[in-house]
Amino acid sequence: xxxxxxxxxxxxxxxxxxxxxxxxxxxxxxxxxxxxxxxxxxxxxxxxxxxxxxxxxxxxxxxxxxxxxxxxxxxxxxxxxxxxxxxxxxxxxxxxxxxxxxxxxxxxxxxxxxxxxxxxxxxxxxxxxxxxxxxxxxxxxxxxxxxxxxx
Numbered sequence: 001x002x003x004x005x006x007x008x009x010x011x012x013x014x015x016x017x018x019x020x021x022x023x024x025x026x027x028x029x030x031x032x033x034x035x036x037x038x039x040x041x042x043x044x045x046x047x048x049x050x051x052x053x054x055x056x057x058x059x060x061x062x063x064x065x066x067x068x069x070x071x072x073x074x075x076x077x078x079x080x081x082x083x084x085x086x087x088x089x090x091x092x093x094x095x096x097x098x099x100x101x102x103x104x105x106x107x108x109x110x111x112x113x114x115x116x117x118x119x120x121x122x123x124x125x126x127x128x129x130x131x132x133x134x135x136x137x138x139x140x141x142x143x144x145x146x147x148x149x150x151x
Contacts, residue, residue, distance in 0.1 A: 024098045029113035030091050032142035033120050036135050044085075051084035054120070056093055063124065064096030094120065103127065113143070 025033075034040040034053045041053070049057050058080050061067075066074035069082050069089050083089035098116050101124025105115040117139050118127040 022099070023095045024102050024111075025095055025116050026113065028143075028146050029116055030094060032113070032139050032146065033094065033117055035142040036117065036139035037120065046081055046085070051081055052090045053087060054084070054090045054094055056084040056090060060097055060123075061093050063100060064093040065100075067092045067096060097124070100124065101127075 031040065037055050038044055038053050044053055045051065051057075061080050061084055066079065067083055067089055068074055068076075068079045069086055072079055072082070083093060094116075098119060101119050102111050103115065103119070103124075104111050105118040105122075105127035107128075108114075115127065117136075118131055121131055121135055122129050
């Protein structure tokens with residue numbers, strides 16, 4: 001699991017992350033959300049109404065500002081699927097969604113990775129609701145593994 005998060009973080013670093021002040025979600029947090037939502041399996045395409053490593057829906061992508069690859073028009077038929085199936089563009093979609101909907105979901109007085117994890121799964125208007133046990137457990141295991149690896 002830790003290796004998947006490290007690989008994902010490496011992918012983001014290779015492509016160059018957006019300036020930190022514009023990116024509310026850290027690379028580790030993105031990696032653990034990816035791990036919890038899909039197992040961060042490379043090559044994951046569209047299934048049902050969700051695409052890519054982050055299992056992003058069209059509505060989520062639209063709320064995030066419709067980021068695209070290679071400056072193609074957001075109205076192009078392939079804009080959504082090509083972005084959400086690309087690790088960097090998908091991560092930018094998550095960042096855009098969190099810039100729009102970032103909030104304190106668990107009432108601890110902070111907006112942090114745990115809130116972003118809830119927002120990603122339950123949406124910007126439902127993040128205070130109950131999260132699925134497996135999703136939270138996978139997320140917490142990932143965070144713990146990364147913390148242990150960092151010493």
